[in-house]
Amino acid sequence: MEIKSILAAIDDLAHFSQGDRGVTRLAFSDEDQAARQYIERLMGEAGLTVRTDPFGNLIGRLEGTDPKAPAVVTGSHLDTVPEGGKYDGVLGVIGGLAAVKRLSHEGPLTHPLEVVAFAAEESSRFSHATMGSKAMTGTANLIAWAKARDEQGISLAEALARRGIDLGRVKEAVRSRDEIKAFLELHIEQGPVLERTGNKIGIVEAIAAPTRLKIIVEGTAGHSGATPMEARQDALVSAAMIILAVQEIALERHHQGTVGTVGVLRVHPNAMNVIPGRVEMGVDIRGVNHESIIETIQDLKDEVSSIADSQETPVAIEVTASETPVALDEELIEICEAVCRELDVPYKFMNSGAGHDAMNMAAVVPSAMILIPCRDGLSHNPEEYVDAADIMQGIDVLTEVLRRLAQ
Ligand SMILES: [Zn+2]
Numbered sequence: 001m002e003i004k005s006i007l008a009a010i011d012d013l014a015h016f017s018q019g020d021r022g023v024t025r026l027a028f029s030d031e032d033q034a035a036r037q038y039i040e041r042l043m044g045e046a047g048l049t050v051r052t053d054p055f056g057n058l059i060g061r062l063e064g065t066d067p068k069a070p071a072v073v074t075g076s077h078l079d080t081v082p083e084g085g086k087y088d089g090v091l092g093v094i095g096g097l098a099a100v101k102r103l104s105h106e107g108p109l110t111h112p113l114e115v116v117a118f119a120a121e122e123s124s125r126f127s128h129a130t131m132g133s134k135a136m137t138g139t140a141n142l143i144a145w146a147k148a149r150d151e152q153g154i155s156l157a158e159a160l161a162r163r164g165i166d167l168g169r170v171k172e173a174v175r176s177r178d179e180i181k182a183f184l185e186l187h188i189e190q191g192p193v194l195e196r197t198g199n200k201i202g203i204v205e206a207i208a209a210p211t212r213l214k215i216i217v218e219g220t221a222g223h224s225g226a227t228p229m230e231a232r233q234d235a236l237v238s239a240a241m242i243i244l245a246v247q248e249i250a251l252e253r254h255h256q257g258t259v260g261t262v263g264v265l266r267v268h269p270n271a272m273n274v275i276p277g278r279v280e281m282g283v284d285i286r287g288v289n290h291e292s293i294i295e296t297i298q299d300l301k302d303e304v305s306s307i308a309d310s311q312e313t314p315v316a317i318e319v320t321a322s323e324t325p326v327a328l329d330e331e332l333i334e335i336c337e338a339v340c341r342e343l344d345v346p347y348k349f350m351n352s353g354a355g356h357d358a359m360n361m362a363a364v365v366p367s368a369m370i371l372i373p374c375r376d377g378l379s380h381n382p383e384e385y386v387d388a389a390d391i392m393q394g395i396d397v398l399t400e401v402l403r404r405l406a407q
Pocket of ligand 1: 077089121187
């Protein structure tokens with residue numbers, strides 16, 4: 001599976017899309033199913049034994065010479081965000097398959113090799129991210145999953161049932177630690193750092209974890225013409241001050257890799273002639289330094305309460321998600337570095353600001369991530385683009401790392 005067929009497979013997958021602006025292939029949709037069937041066929045042609053686990057993770061396996069040896073696993077996901085790009089996730093599945101295919105031509109290694117296409121990595125459809133790897137590692141919140149619905153009101157259980165999967169049996173997807181020796185995920189960077197620094201490989205040391213806050217600002221709705229300026233409690237004005245505070249506080253800690261974003265704003269009643277009486281805000285704070293995240297949130301809480309006091313708009317803060325950053329395996333990181341040196345590929349140690357299946361796998365088995373540059377750092381965007389030479393270099397590195405682990 002060399003350069004032409006790898007690029008052709010990436011292009012083929014991009015056609016399994018709803019609509020033609022970018023790639024829209026939501027988890028467990030018909031397009032997703034078609035993409036999985038396509039990969040299943042490629043896995044079969046490559047001589048892998050293919051199975052689908054009880055959550056719909058697609059697993060292709062090449063046996064090693066030692067039947068008792070744990071598998072060396074690589075892979076990523078096939079689902080996308082609405083109007084996403086064609087490389088996010090796909091690169092790690094096609095690239096993983098290409099690497100395993102290369103190794104298979106050289107004769108069997110000691111350990112089995114597996115390529116996994118994880119189900120439902122993106123949170124776009126059911127508001128839960130990296131579901132397939134959570135199912136595989138036994139870290140799924142099944143109570144929350146039982147309530148999950150998409151925008152059409154279809155429950156996760158119904159969407160799974162359409163694919164012949166029983167949500168009640170998800171626990172059977174859990175794999176034991178002794179089955180897997182290591183997990184490696186090849187992925188596009190989804191940021192501009194590699195391109196800016198002229199590096200071709202990013203070796204991930206830690207994956208950032210999101211803390212999410214819901215902030216509700218209560219003001220007093222009133223007539224936009226008849227209420228004097230000095231007599232207002234405008235919830236949106238306070239919200240605007242909070243947005244600036246998030247930016248300022250996160251900027252103070254940017255050297256620790258912490259970032260803060262207000263990505264959601266719901267204004268009530270959201271009418272041109274009414275002073276906003278209530279605003280709901282969604283804040284996403286991320287980083288790889290847990291202490292820095294905690295300090296950021298504390299500073300933000302202090303600042304928000306002083307804004308609430310000065311503007312006379314009471315504020316409620318609720319922490320809706322709080323995950324701990326994940327450090328990847330040191331030994332695997334060293335192997336990735338040694339391979340980059342040997343292949344003479346410029347590399348950089350970095351953190352991943354985006355979440356990935358590797359962070360769930362890392363909780364159970366030694367895991368690592370190899371990133372390659374994407375043009376202008378763009379991802380989750382139809383303009384997402386990756387240079388063919390960079391793809392091949394990523395696959396070269398992945399192949400060598402897998403070889404060292406599996407021999
Ligand atoms: Zn991805």
